[in-house]
Amino acid sequence: MDWNTLATRLFGEGHGIAAEGDFLQGTVSFDGTPLTVVGTTNHAPIGVKVALAQARVVLDTMAQHPGRPILLLIDTQGQQLRRRDELLGINRAMAHLGMCIDQARRRGHRVIGLVYDQALSGGFITSGLIADACYALPEAEIRVMRIPAMARVTKLAPELLEALSQSNPVFAPGVANYVAMGGVRALWEGDLAAALREALAHTPTEDRRALDGAERGGRRLAAPVAQRVLDAA
Amino acid sequence: MISYAECPARERLARLFDAGSFHEWLPPAERVSSPHLAQLGVPKSFDDGVAVGRARLDGRPVFVAAQEGGFMGGGVGEVHGAKLVGMLRRALRDRPDAVLLLADSGGVRLHEANAGLIAVSEVMRAVLDVRAAGIPVIVLIGSANGCFGGMGIVARCTDFVVMSDVGRLAMSGPEVIEASHGVEEFDARDRALVWRTTGGKHRWLSGDCDLLVEDDVAAFRAAALAALDQRRPMTLEALEAEHALLSERLNRLPEGLDGDEEAITLWRSLGIAEPARVPDLDVDGVRALRAA
Numbered sequence: 001m002d003w004n005t006l007a008t009r010l011f012g013e014g015h016g017i018a019a020e021g022d023f024l025q026g027t028v029s030f031d032g033t034p035l036t037v038v039g040t041t042n043h044a045p046i047g048v049k050v051a052l053a054q055a056r057v058v059l060d061t062m063a064q065h066p067g068r069p070i071l072l073l074i075d076t077q078g079q080q081l082r083r084r085d086e087l088l089g090i091n092r093a094m095a096h097l098g099m100c101i102d103q104a105r106r107r108g109h110r111v112i113g114l115v116y117d118q119a120l121s122g123g124f125i126t127s128g129l130i131a132d133a134c135y136a137l138p139e140a141e142i143r144v145m146r147i148p149a150m151a152r153v154t155k156l157a158p159e160l161l162e163a164l165s166q167s168n169p170v171f172a173p174g175v176a177n178y179v180a181m182g183g184v185r186a187l188w189e190g191d192l193a194a195a196l197r198e199a200l201a202h203t204p205t206e207d208r209r210a211l212d213g214a215e216r217g218g219r220r221l222a223a224p225v226a227q228r229v230l231d232a233a
Numbered sequence: 234m235i236s237y238a239e240c241p242a243r244e245r246l247a248r249l250f251d252a253g254s255f256h257e258w259l260p261p262a263e264r265v266s267s268p269h270l271a272q273l274g275v276p277k278s279f280d281d282g283v284a285v286g287r288a289r290l291d292g293r294p295v296f297v298a299a300q301e302g303g304f305m306g307g308g309v310g311e312v313h314g315a316k317l318v319g320m321l322r323r324a325l326r327d328r329p330d331a332v333l334l335l336a337d338s339g340g341v342r343l344h345e346a347n348a349g350l351i352a353v354s355e356v357m358r359a360v361l362d363v364r365a366a367g368i369p370v371i372v373l374i375g376s377a378n379g380c381f382g383g384m385g386i387v388a389r390c391t392d393f394v395v396m397s398d399v400g401r402l403a404m405s406g407p408e409v410i411e412a413s414h415g416v417e418e419f420d421a422r423d424r425a426l427v428w429r430t431t432g433g434k435h436r437w438l439s440g441d442c443d444l445l446v447e448d449d450v451a452a453f454r455a456a457a458l459a460a461l462d463q464r465r466p467m468t469l470e471a472l473e474a475e476h477a478l479l480s481e482r483l484n485r486l487p488e489g490l491d492g493d494e495e496a497i498t499l500w501r502s503l504g505i506a507e508p509a510r511v512p513d514l515d516v517d518g519v520r521a522l523r524a525a
Contacts, residue, residue, distance in 0.1 A: 048483050055476060062469055081410045083419040087430045087495055088482060089441050091404040095389030096475050102361045103472060121341065121350060122404055125383055129354035144346035149412045154343045156273065170269050170311075170345045183351040207358050209351060210315065219348055222315040222355070225265060229285060229319025230326065232258035 001137055003041045003073060006116050009192045023053050024073055031197065036061040039073030039127075046123040047080030051093040054127070058100040062107055069110040069200055072101075072127050074134075078145070079122030090122075098126035105132055105205065112199050114188065115140040115175065133185040133203045135195070136175040142184070143173035169218055180218025182209035235450045237375040238399050242284055242299035245335055248450045249373075249457065250288035250297070257286040258323075259316060267310050269345040278304045281312040285320040287329065291458055296324045299335035302378035308342025309383065314352025321359035325366055331461050332363055334372045334391065339406060340382015353383030360390050364467060369393065371460045373453055374400040374442070379431065381406050389441070393460040395453065396433035396442040398516050403431035420492070425512060429496035434511060434519045438500055439482070447516050 003024060007015045010030070017026030017037050022044035026037045038057040044050060061068055079090060105111050113128025115136040121144045128134035136142065144150075147165065151158040161171070169177040178184040185203065188195035210226060213219030235248065246255045259265045261279035270277045282304035288297050298317050300307040309317075317334075324332050341349035360370050370391040374380045379401030380388050388394055388402060396402060407421035407430075420426060429435055437445035444459065446452035465471065485502040486495070500508035505522050514522075 048479065052476065052480055052483065055472075059469070059472060059476060079404050081405050081413045081418075083410060083430055083492060084486065084488065084490075084495065086403050086405065086410070086419075087435070087499060088486060089389075089436075089439060089479070091385035091402065092389040092441055093479050094404065095386045096472070096479060098357060098386065099361065099390060099467065099475075100472055102358070103467060103469070106365060106467075122383070122386070125350065125354050125357070125386060129351065130357060142347070144341055144350050145343060145409070146413075149409050150343050150346070152408055152412045153339070153406070156344075160273070164273075168272070170348045172347075177347055178351075181348060181351055183347070183354075207355060209355060210318070213351070219311060219351070221268060222311050222318075222348070222352065225259070225312050225315035226319035226322060228265070229258045229316055230323050 001116050001139070003075070003116065006073070006192070010196055023050060025057055034065070034068055036065070036068055036070045037073060038070065039075070041075050043075055043077040043118055045077050045080040046094070047082065047085045048088045048090050048093040051097045051126070055097045055100045058104055061109065062104050067108050069112070070104060072111065072113040072131055074113055074115045074119050074124065074128050075117035076119055076123030078120030094122055094126045098130045101127070101130050110200055110203065112196070112203060115142060115184070118142070121145060129183065132205055133199070134183065135186055135188050135199060136178065136184045138175065138187045138189055140175050141173045142175055142178050177218060180216045182211070182213030182216060182219055185212070236448050237397060237450050237453050238377050238448050240450065241303055242301035242335065242337065245450065246284060246288065246297065246299050249454050250290055251292065254289035255286055255297070256288070257284055258320070259285070265312060267312050267345065269310065269348065273344055275344060281310060281316065282307055283313045283316050285316045290461065293330045293461060295331050295333055296320055296329045297333045297335065300337040302337035302376050305342055305344065307338030307378050308340065309338060309349050309353050309356070310342040310345040311348040311352055313342065314349065314356055317356045318359045321356070321363050324363050324368055328368060331369045331371055333457060334370065336372050336374050336380040336384055336388060337376035337378050338380060338384040339378055340384050350383070353387065357387055357390055360387060364392060369462070369464050371395065371457060373457060374402050375448060375453060376400065379403070392465040393463045394442040395444045395446060395456040395460060396436055397446050397448040398433040398519070399448045400433045401428070401431040402436050402441060423492070426492045429512065435496060437519060438503060438505055438511070438523055445516060445520055
C-alpha cells in the first residue's frame with residue numbers, strides 16, 4: 001500500500017506526515033493524542049544517513065515528548081549494500097538506531113512497528129523487530145536476502161532456494177510465516193485505525209515472540225531451548 | 234603465542250578462561266540441533282554451532298557464548314539464537330560479573346533465514362536487557378569468519394568490543410555487496426581492501442572497537458579481564474553523543490571516492506598522520522596512532 005493511502009486510512013486527510021526522499025516523518029493526532037511517526041518508503045535502502053535520520057526523530061521524541069507513542073512505518077529493501085557505508089560503520093549506525101528505539105521503550109514510550117510494504121534483514125532488525133511488537137499488512141513481504149545473493153553465500157543452487165521460498169515457512173517471504181513464527185504479532189486488516197488503537201492499548205512490552213512462535217507452531221524450538229538453558233544444571 | 238583466529242570455539246573457551254572452569258549448558262551430548270537443515274541435505278551439529286555456559290576469569294564468575302565459525306560460518310539459526318537468548322536471560326537471573334560473546338559469525342543463517350532473523354533480534358533485545366540490569370556485555374572478535382550481519386549489529390549493542398587486527402566487524406560481507414552491485418563497488422577478493430574497510434585496525438582507528446590486540450589467545454584474555462568492569466551507559470546523553478559522533482563521521486567522508494583512497498581519506502580526517510602507512514604497521518604501531 002502507498003504510504004499516503006495508509007496514512008490517510010489511519011489518520012485521515014491532512015495527517016501531518018511528509019516524505020523527504022525515501023524518509024517519512026511527522027506528528028499525527030490519533031484519538032486526540034499526539035503520536036510520532038517515522039519510517040521509510042520506496043523500498044528505501046537503509047544506509048548510515050537514513051538510519052541516523054530515523055534515530056534523530058526517536059531521540060527528539062524522547063527529549064521533547066516523554067511518553068509519546070511512536071509508530072514505525074516500514075518499507076525497506078534492507079541495509080544499504082555499499083562499501084562506503086561499511087567503511088563508515090553501518091552496523092554501528094544500525095545498532096544506534098536500534099538502541100534509540102530500545103531506550104524509548106524502556107522510558108515508557110509505546111513503540112509499534114508496521115510493515116506496510118516490504119521489509120528485509122538489516123533494515124527490519126533495527127526497526128520493527130526491536131519495537132514493542134511489529135505488525136504487518138497482509139500484502140506485505142518480509143525476507144532476509146534476495147535469492148541470487150543468498151545462493152552465493154550458502155553455495156546452494158538458486159533453483160533449490162527458489163523452490164523452498166515457495167513452500168518452506170522458514171524460507172518463504174510471506175508475512176503469514178512471520179506471524180506463525182512470532183516475529184509479527186498480527187496482521188492489520190479491514191479497519192486499520194481500529195487495529196492501531198488495539199495495538200497501542202494491548203501490545204505487550206516484554207519480548208513474547210518465542211512464546212508466540214511456539215504456540216502458533218511456526219517456531220517450535222526457540223522458547224523451549226532458551227528455557228532449557230535457564231534450567232540446565 | 235597461540236593464534237585466537239585458528240582456535241575452534243571450545244579451544245578458545247578452554248584457553249581464555251581459568252583452567253577447567255568452563256561449564257557448558259546443553260553440551261553436544263544433549264544433541265540440541267537445528268530442525269531445519271535436513272531438508273536442505275546439510276549436516277547438522279549437536280551444538281548448532283554455539284557453546285554457552287559459565288566460566289571464571291581470574292576467579293570472577295562470567296557467562297559466555299562461543300560461536301563456532303567452522304559450522305555454517307557461525308550463522309545464527311533458531312536453536313543457535315535460542316541458546317544465546319537463554320544464556321542472556323539466565324545472566325539476568327543469576328547476575329554474573331559480566332557476559333562475554335566470542336563472536337564468530339556471518340550473521341543470520343540463511344538456510345533458516347526467517348527464523349534466524351527473528352532470533353538475532355531476540356538476541357539484541359536480550360543483550361540490552363542484560364546491560365540495562367547493570368551487567369556488562371563484552372564481545373571478542375578475532376576469528377576467521379569475523380562478525381557480520383545481525384551479529385555485527387549485536388556487537389555494537391554491547392558495552393565493550395575487543396578486536397584483533399585479523400578480526401573483521403561489519404554488516405554486509407564483501408561477497409554480498411559484490412553480488413548486488415558488482416566488482417567495481419566491492420572486490421571481495423581484494424584482501425587489502427576488505428581489511429581496510431572492515432578489519433580491526435580500521436575499527437580501532439574509527440573507535441568502533443575499544444581495544445585492539447594481537448591475534449593471540451593470551452592477549453584476548455588480558456583484554457577480556459581489562460573489560461570486565463567497563464560499562465557504556467545507556468542514557469539519553471550517551472545516545473546523543475553517539476549520534477553526534479556518527480553524524481560527524483558521515484559528513485567527513487566525501488562520496489564517490491574509490492576503494493584505494495576511501496579508507497585513507499577517512500583516517501586522515503580522523504587526525505591520523507601518514508594514513509597510507511596504516512596497513513603496513515603492526516598492532517602496537519596502530520594502537521599508538523589513536524592514543525596520539
